[in-house]
Amino acid sequence: MNPYDDHYIVEMEVVAKVSVGFSVPSGTSPQAVEERAGNLVDEMTTNELIENIHDVVGVEVRGVEQE
Numbered sequence: 001m002n003p004y005d006d007h008y009i010v011e012m013e014v015v016a017k018v019s020v021g022f023s024v025p026s027g028t029s030p031q032a033v034e035e036r037a038g039n040l041v042d043e044m045t046t047n048e049l050i051e052n053i054h055d056v057v058g059v060e061v062r063g064v065e066q067e
Helices: 030-043 045-053
Strands: 008-018 052-067
Touching: 045 052
Parallel strands: none
Antiparallel strands: 008 052
C-alpha cells in the first residue's frame, strides 16, 4: 500500500453455508440428532467454520473507518 494514500477498513457481516458431517447410532431420535448438531456447532472454532464454508449467501457492509 502506498503510504501517502488514505487507508480504510471495511467491517462486514457474512452469511455462509457450512456443512459438517457427523454420525449417531442407528435408531437415534430426530430430537437427539438435532441436539447433537447444535452441540457440534457450539463447539466449533472460527477456523473450523471457515474451513467448512461451501457457499457465501450474502455480504453486508456494516461500516467503514479510516485507519
